[in-house]
Amino acid sequence: MTRDSSAISHADVESAYARWAPVYDLVFTATMKPGRKAGAAAINALGAGAPIQTLDVGVGTGLELPMFAPHVQITGIDLSEPMLEIARKRVASAGLANVKALRAMDAMALDFPDAHFDAVIAPYVLTVVPDPHRTLDEMARVVKPGGEIVLVNHIGAERGPMAMLEHWLGRRAAALGWRPEFPWAIVADWLARRPDITLIERRKLAPLDLFTLIRLRRENDATSA
Ligand SMILES: C[S@@+](CC[C@H](N)C(=O)[O-])C[C@H]1O[C@@H](n2cnc3c(N)ncnc32)[C@H](O)[C@@H]1O
Structure with missing residues (x-):
């Protein structure tokens, strides 16, 4: 059986x-x-200094963890134990008291109740998961109404040499462990079927506009009805 080399499995x-x-x-x-830094700044701006419970999806080795303000109480999850092991060492050596837990978990089947977190952040993760829509649904499920989902992601070029390079690299997605081609349509299509979620910011980031900050808000039930 042949397999689509642009698809990524667990x-x-x-x-x-x-x-x-x-x-x-x-x-x-x-x-x-x-x-x-941009993703952490967006989270740090929430809560006006009062503690906010935040889920970091795909925390990896925890490079973003020291960037969160002390009032941001972090639970990090990742599928990869070897990545989490490095994150745990970082938390211990930097004494990051606001990191509450680092757990092995699938972003597409989060083991948390509905509306559990004030905010969710996922830096460089949506291009990596096998099913971005299911992952977005899970993030929207666990964030409270009024809460934010902050994504940092590479959004693929639509044309030109970069689009060609991404298309070529796309055939190696399974080996790389991420999807170099990631059109904005993946997020836009999801937003189109989620009237309870509002896009509040979409901003290109350094270096060279390669990455994009995306801020989403889960509306209060009354607002989205
Ligand atoms: C590119 S890394 C980003 C790590 C970190 N956020 C950073 O900024 O360096 C993507 C991470 O997502 C994790 N990941 C991929 N698929 C996942 C899934 N289904 N559930 C949880 N984590 C996943 C990978 O193991 C990896 O650690």
Whole structure:
């Protein structure tokens, strides 16, 4: 049986990130730092200094964890134990008291009750999960009405040399562990069937506009009815 090499499975993610884990910080700290900082700043601005319970989906090695303000109480989840192991060491060595838990969990089947968190953040994750819509549905389920979902993501180029490169790389998605082609339509289509979710910000980020900050709000039930 042949398999679509642009599709990503859980097994692909687990084996790719077991390989990436030892070198992940070396390769991905600098380029993706502006996105992590922008995502953390969006979360830090919530709650007016009062504690806010925040879920970090796909926390990886925890590079974003030191960027959260003390009032942001973080629960991090990731599918990859080798990535989480590095995150746990980071939390211990930096003494990050606001990181409450780091758990192995699938973003597409979150083990939390409905409306459990004040905010959800997912830096560089939507391009990695096998089913982005199911992941977005899960994030929307666990965030409280009035809460925010903050995404940082590469949104694919629509034309030009970058689009060609992404298309070529797209055939290697399973081996890379992420999807280089990720059109905005994936988010737009999801938003179109979720009247309870509002896009409140979409902003290109450094370096070279490669990444995009996306802020979504789950409306109060009365607002979206
Ligand atoms: C590109 S890394 C981003 C890590 C971190 N947020 C950062 O900014 O460096 C993507 C992470 O998503 C995790 N991941 C992929 N699929 C997942 C899933 N279905 N559930 C939970 N985590 C997942 C991977 O294991 C990996 O750690």
